[in-house]
Amino acid sequence: MSPTSNASASEGPLTSTAVSCPAKVLVAGGYLVLDREYTGLVFGLDARIHVAVEPVSTRSGVTISGIVVKSPQFRDAIWEYGYRSQEADAGIRVTHGHEQRISKNPFIETALIYALTYIGTLLPKKRIESSSIRILADQAYYSNPGAPRTPTSPGRFLDFNVQLRDAHKTGLGSSAALVTSFTAAVLSFYLPKTLFDLQSETGLRILHNLAQASHSYAQGKVGSGFDIASAVYGSCLYKRFSPQLLSSLPLPGSVGFASKLRALIEGDAWDTQIQKAAIKMPQGLRLVMCDVDCGSETPSMVKQVLAWRASNKEEAEQIWQDLQAGNEALAAELTRLATADQASGGGSEKYAKLGEIINNNRKLIRRMGLASRVPIEPPQQTQLLDYCSNLDGVIGGVVPGAGGFDAVVLLVEDKEEVIAWLKQSLSNYKVENDAADGSKIGKVGILGIREEMVGVKTEEQSLYNEWTTAS
Numbered sequence: 001m002s003p004t005s006n007a008s009a010s011e012g013p014l015t016s017t018a019v020s021c022p023a024k025v026l027v028a029g030g031y032l033v034l035d036r037e038y039t040g041l042v043f044g045l046d047a048r049i050h051v052a053v054e055p056v057s058t059r060s061g062v063t064i065s066g067i068v069v070k071s072p073q074f075r076d077a078i079w080e081y082g083y084r085s086q087e088a089d090a091g092i093r094v095t096h097g098h099e100q101r102i103s104k105n106p107f108i109e110t111a112l113i114y115a116l117t118y119i120g121t122l123l124p125k126k127r128i129e130s131s132s133i134r135i136l137a138d139q140a141y142y143s144n145p146g147a148p149r150t151p152t153s154p155g156r157f158l159d160f161n162v163q164l165r166d167a168h169k170t171g172l173g174s175s176a177a178l179v180t181s182f183t184a185a186v187l188s189f190y191l192p193k194t195l196f197d198l199q200s201e202t203g204l205r206i207l208h209n210l211a212q213a214s215h216s217y218a219q220g221k222v223g224s225g226f227d228i229a230s231a232v233y234g235s236c237l238y239k240r241f242s243p244q245l246l247s248s249l250p251l252p253g254s255v256g257f258a259s260k261l262r263a264l265i266e267g268d269a270w271d272t273q274i275q276k277a278a279i280k281m282p283q284g285l286r287l288v289m290c291d292v293d294c295g296s297e298t299p300s301m302v303k304q305v306l307a308w309r310a311s312n313k314e315e316a317e318q319i320w321q322d323l324q325a326g327n328e329a330l331a332a333e334l335t336r337l338a339t340a341d342q343a344s345g346g347g348s349e350k351y352a353k354l355g356e357i358i359n360n361n362r363k364l365i366r367r368m369g370l371a372s373r374v375p376i377e378p379p380q381q382t383q384l385l386d387y388c389s390n391l392d393g394v395i396g397g398v399v400p401g402a403g404g405f406d407a408v409v410l411l412v413e414d415k416e417e418v419i420a421w422l423k424q425s426l427s428n429y430k431v432e433n434d435a436a437d438g439s440k441i442g443k444v445g446i447l448g449i450r451e452e453m454v455g456v457k458t459e460e461q462s463l464y465n466e467w468t469t470a471s
């Protein structure tokens, strides 16, 4: 059902709004999920990016509207935008503030253009008021050490005291969580509930489709969109949208962009499939993310794997099908354990099948990597995963997403002593960096996060008290 567009444009003053979205980890389905024939098993993680929007009191007589966006945990992270409606149904054009000295932020700028354009199609006669927007991110997204802003009463959001370009990402999908929170916060702020309600299924679908469209444009249309899906819906089994949906959309600023964008995100053509019920974390288990203090270039790995698949159809098809079966088996076993009678089975034998499925999937991932000559589970990561998998309480682990040297994700028993033992064992872990290509993994650390089933949610403004709009 589409929202009705005849709601009154004047439904009271704009009130401050805040929204947050979770990080992601693709536990199964890397590369496969780029193709609609296959699915990806994605878990949300409890590191969040928050976006808060507030009205700005404009002095009487001031006619220029503006939106100021700040990411105050980073140095010089402030972007000022003007905006105006364009002829020919081309949507909203965003301009930069005069004294803009700092680098552009394509994710923020695109999310703003898409969100304001959609709002403009719903409320064509209403002036878009000025606002002030703050972005606040949890520590786990970056490996830079943060410091409390007010040491006497340390809050949730730390001061990173570096420029954004010097932030070291940990690969948790910061741009997807940012774009989704930003879009949700801007829509919730400017639109009355009758037109956009984050608590409704329709609201979530519109947010998902709009955030996919703008994130994909800002990113250069490379990803499957699993990161946006988990930002909106939390942990889920994800089947991507047909790429033609976005390739047939006019570019922002071109004739017909606004109404085609609205029709696409509200209409029935959008064919993503999200199964939330297919993903569960059994009670007594949890995910642990390990950062290996090194990084890989996802786009070039994707290019190489897909090129190999295109010229080795038969061999690739077999691996893809076997991996899909293995990924489905993993989802099914997690669900079985989550719903099984807690009294049945006991001890670590109850997770034996889960461990076996994970190890079989890893064999297939290594085959994919060897065949395509892409280090998806390189020897250093195999060694690390084998080492961790042999520790008491660890069921198994994989290289998430595109793999490489970014991170590993472990499935472990949710017990303090297991985490303590894992930490101690990793602090003694000796990395054997003997890869022929010279790639190295650094010190292995545990990120203080775990799985999160909840996707987008509204938040209390009081969370940001120490990061006032003036910060």
Ligand SMILES: Nc1ncnc2c1ncn2[C@@H]1O[C@H](COP(=O)(O)OP(=O)(O)OP(=O)(O)O)[C@@H](O)[C@H]1O
Residues within 6 Å of the ligand: 071, 077, 105, 106, 107, 135, 136, 137, 164, 169, 170, 171, 172, 173, 174, 175, 176, 178, 227, 298
């Ligand atoms: N706190 C923040 N404030 C403003 N912009 C941010 C913030 N965090 C991330 N970004 C934007 O997102 C970009 C990083 O997105 P990118 O897609 O490269 O990484 P990622 O989504 O974290 O990585 P991956 O998909 O590999 O997990 C930054 O260059 C910046 O533009």
Ligand SMILES: C[C@@](O)(CCOP(=O)(O)O)CC(=O)O
Residues within 6 Å of the ligand: 026, 029, 030, 031, 032, 033, 034, 171, 222, 223, 224, 225, 226, 298, 302, 400, 401, 402, 403
């Ligand atoms: C390789 C791919 O399937 C997963 C990439 O995941 P990550 O960015 O490495 O977490 C690409 C995608 O689905 O967007």
